[in-house]
Amino acid sequence: MSNEQVAPGTKGVTVKLLATVDLGPEIEGMAGRQLRMRMVTIEPGGVFGPIHDHKDRPGTVYHTARNDH
8 A cells, every 4th residue: 555645636626718928929949838827716625636847837826815704
């Protein structure tokens, strides 16, 4: 039996694409790459997974939280 934990799958998540910028014409060596702006909504109890890296694919996150209690 393994002691490794399995990353949970995504559930309770919706993603809306807001905008894209084609980086090829803007930055040498970036042909076929896009900068994307997305709005990700995670419902209470939702999971955004599985875990992955963004090597050679940087991103930024602007996080807001809502408390309905």
